[in-house]
Structure formats: C-alpha cells, structure tokens
Amino acid sequence: MQLPFVKMHGCGNDYIYFDCLKHTVPKPASLAKQLSDRHFGIGGDGIVLICPSSVAAARMRMYNADGSEGKMCGNAIRCVGKYLYDSGYCKKRQITVETASGIKTLQMQIAGSRAVGATVDMGPPVWRPEQIPVDLPGARVVGTPVKVGGRRYEITCLSMGNPHCVVFLPAVEQLDLVSLGRDFERSGLFPQGVNTEFVQVLGPDQLRMRVHERGSGETLACGTGACAAVCAAVAAGLCARNTEVQVQLRGGALTVRYAPETVYMTGPAEVAFTGTAEV
Structure with missing residues (x-):
C-alpha cells in the first residue's frame, strides 16, 4: 500500500x-x-x-x-x-x-x-504535581531540589499538554543529553515519562534551551518545551510575565509570551x- x-x-x-x-x-x-x-x-x-x-x-x-x-x-x-x-x-x-x-x-x-x-x-500551564504528573509533594514544583543520576538538581515541573521538567544551568551546549535525559526518564519521579528542558538564561527576554523528549530523545526543537521553559523562568523571577521571550533552540528560535490567562508561542x-x- x-x-x-x-x-x-x-x-x-x-x-x-x-x-x-x-x-x-x-x-x-x-x-x-x-x-x-x-x-x-x-x-x-x-x-x-x-x-x-x-x-x-x-x-x-x-x-x-x-x-x-x-x-x-x-x-x-x-x-x-x-x-x-x-x-x-x-x-x-x-x-x-x-x-x-x-x-x-x-x-x-x-x-x-x-x-x-x-x-x-x-x-495555560498546569502546575499541580498530580496533574503533570510528577511524584513530588506540594501545590507546585518550582525550584525543588532533587537527586537524579547521583547529582543534585533544582527542577521546575509543569504540563503544557504533556509533562515537562525544566532545569536551569549556567551553560547547556556541552551537556551529554543522551545520558542526562535517560537519567531523568528513569528517575521514578515521572510516572508517564517526561520532556526535560535544560535552560541557560541569556537575559531577561532570551533563553537558550536543549531538550530531551520522551519517546524521541534529543530533538532540535520542542514547542511545548519552549513554553514550559518560559513559564518556569517567570515562576523563578528570571523573566517577566506577559513579555515576549526568545527561546534559542538547536534548530532555530521560538518566541513565547506567558500572558495572564494563557501562553502564546510563535x-x-x-x-x-x-x-x-x-x-
């Protein structure tokens, strides 16, 4: 056929x-x-x-x-x-x-x-851990310390229609994403798997991001992941609400605005x- x-x-x-x-x-x-x-x-x-x-x-x-x-x-x-x-x-x-x-x-x-x-x-993003889902207590998982693959990370978790875990790091280009992504997938924190975004803050309206997607591994871009990264940055006070933020990905750039009622991605x-x- x-x-x-x-x-x-x-x-x-x-x-x-x-x-x-x-x-x-x-x-x-x-x-x-x-x-x-x-x-x-x-x-x-x-x-x-x-x-x-x-x-x-x-x-x-x-x-x-x-x-x-x-x-x-x-x-x-x-x-x-x-x-x-x-x-x-x-x-x-x-x-x-x-x-x-x-x-x-x-x-x-x-x-x-x-x-x-x-x-x-x-x-809008979903912040309730049980709705993401992520197996951590509390009303939101924002800058929460966890141990994954023997190392300590501060993670922010949310859903943009699928589960995301955002990790802010000083630099992201040299990361071994195959290994890191596998560590997060197998951590036991995410019962339905997870898309993990490793994010470097370049400025108040600019982020650099690499992503390991569940079911696909590292991809050159992830739209929901870019949205999750901006929402996490706003929650951490690193970017402003209702401001256009450029997210630089390996395959190009997306623009995300976390508005009062929803998230827009261009x-x-x-x-x-x-x-x-x-x-």
Whole structure:
C-alpha cells in the first residue's frame, strides 16, 4: 500500500505528515517506528496524522519515534495549520486544531499564497504535581531540589499538554543529553515519562534551551518545551510575565509570551519534501 506524505518541520523538529482526511493510515504506532528511523526510513521525530474533526478544522494525532502516542506538539501543530491552509482545506488566518490536550487556536502567518508560520494559543500551564504528573509533594514544583543520576538538581515541573521538567544551568551546549535525559526518564519521579528542558538564561527576554523528549530523545526543537521553559523562568523571577521571550533552540528560535490567562508561542512551519511511503 502506498501513502503520500509531507515531511515538515518547525525549527528542525521534523515529522512525517499523513492526510487522513483522504486516506486511512494502518497501524500508526508501528509505522512511526518504521518511518522515523533516519537510516532505514524516511527519518523524523515521529509521524502526524491530520484527521477529520467535528469540533475543529482538523484533529492532530501524533506518534513519537518509538511508537508512543503523544498528546501535543507545538511545532507539529503549526505544520498542521500550514498544511490545512496551503492545501485549501481551511483558507483562513485563524484555524482551530483538535488535539488530545484540547482545541488549539492558530493565527496563521501568510506570505503570498502560503502559510509560513503561526502563533498558537497553547493554553495555560498546569502546575499541580498530580496533574503533570510528577511524584513530588506540594501545590507546585518550582525550584525543588532533587537527586537524579547521583547529582543534585533544582527542577521546575509543569504540563503544557504533556509533562515537562525544566532545569536551569549556567551553560547547556556541552551537556551529554543522551545520558542526562535517560537519567531523568528513569528517575521514578515521572510516572508517564517526561520532556526535560535544560535552560541557560541569556537575559531577561532570551533563553537558550536543549531538550530531551520522551519517546524521541534529543530533538532540535520542542514547542511545548519552549513554553514550559518560559513559564518556569517567570515562576523563578528570571523573566517577566506577559513579555515576549526568545527561546534559542538547536534548530532555530521560538518566541513565547506567558500572558495572564494563557501562553502564546510563535514560530515557523516549513515543508522539507513530499513523497510516497510503502506501508
């Protein structure tokens, strides 16, 4: 069976997208593992299905490279919005997309006849430990000391539709993220796994971040992770509320604003190539 796909990315966070408004994709979890392999497959951080929705322009289902299904991806949802706009399914500057974390609203950035990016209303962060979830006491986990992999860290935990653990460090470029990310995943603190952000504060409106995502390992960018990093920085008094903060990632930059009622994330959406997959 042959299925057409579009390879898209937001700041290098790349997924293989299938139009399930026209086609049926069999066994998506197995397909994600097969196609995400960068040597024996197409290569990507996972696959995304663009599906029909009764409450929004479309529904996004995403599968990580290990086959696990994720709830939300800030970079992927911008690409879904681009696909819906460019393909003519929803030729509007405001597009809603249903996700496992609720309906998200995108304000599309248009250049000529194409969408080039979007600002996404990501919703408010969730701070309650049991709702993230993280196995630590208290009403919030902000700057909480823990021991992970034999070392002491101060962590801030929150959910932006999926669980995040933010660690502020003086420098992040030389970190062994494979090892560190594995240590946090296996720490026993996170019953559903975790995305771990290692963040360096460059200034009151600028952060540098590397991220180890559950199910995918280190990725070049993480939209929900960038949002989590800014929210954590605001909670720690390192950045100001309702201010645009640039988050520098290995694949590019995202702009995040932690507004009084929600979090807004702005970034690009780009097509890498199209093709047909044998499934």
